[in-house]
Amino acid sequence: MFNLIAIKDTVPVAPKAFGLDPALCIQDALNKKFANKLIPDRGLGLSVFDILTAEDGRVTWGNGQMYYKVSFRLMLFAPFVGEVIVGKVLSCTPSYIRITLGFFEDIYVPPSLLPPNSMYDENERRFFWYSGEQDLDATALANTLKSERFYYDPGEPIRFRVDTIEWHEHEPGPPVDRSQTTEEDEEKDPKEKAGYVILANVSEQGLGLTNWWDEAGDEYEEEAE
Structure with missing residues (x-):
């Protein structure tokens, strides 16, 4: 890294x-x-x-x-493709989960790199993962019980694998008068402004929020006893 x-x-x-x-x-x-x-x-x-x-x-x-x-x-x-890193969930939008490392925040998990049975909850404004074995369609996922969903909560540690590294060149534009900027300008998607973007994969076993797997390990130990 x-x-x-x-x-x-x-x-x-x-x-x-x-x-x-x-x-x-x-x-x-x-x-x-x-x-x-x-x-x-x-x-x-x-x-x-x-x-x-x-x-x-x-x-x-x-x-x-x-x-x-x-x-x-x-x-x-300078992380390499395939490297596994632990960060924290910064925010969620319907387009991605954003991850921060504290000093770097342009890490994004698009829906295509989430595990199967993942969906964005419009009411909670977060993605969730349903851990059932069968693949469900959007309607079936929307009708799952919230108690059985694993949500990507902001501030929670998340383990991810670097999938793609992107470099974007942004041509400098004319000077901007800050007094004339609109709310739409201020709220422009940070991914579009970033020059260095990491796309992260959390679809594999052991990836995602770290407490999911800690809890799974605890349950396994209890069953073994």
Whole structure:
């Protein structure tokens, strides 16, 4: 889920920081540039892991800043397809279940990657899974007892498998006047705005809310006793 990549870059340090430790100034400048930024086709930059080399700083004419040529290692969030991860359910819409890891929230479970006998409950505004053995149609699922349904509750830990990783390029548009934005603009689907999207699969045995399988294990132990 986390990788290290080596990068070479030139870092500017402002004159007001000349009296400070250069290593700290360089690391701070690198984190401002790369932390929480997408590295195309690689992953999400988290923080500088360490600085490998740094040449003597040079002051250029014009702005008085000190420039350092450095090589360093950056920690990335870069899960691979097939990796199993535990996050938390963030929200549900009829189009997907959204999952958060705390520092990354563009993880989505579309209905096609839910287990059989799954359905969106319009009243509860959540997806649920009915664990019956037979495959039911939408009408039959809608008539199942709520006590027999397993709902994807927001805030609950969920185990998923990375199914697909998508990169989307968004062309920068004209400057937006925030005072003129409408509620529709503010409520635009976050999946459409994301540049880095993970599609998650919870249709396999052991995936889904972790407490489902904990409860199943407890019941099995009780029956064995």
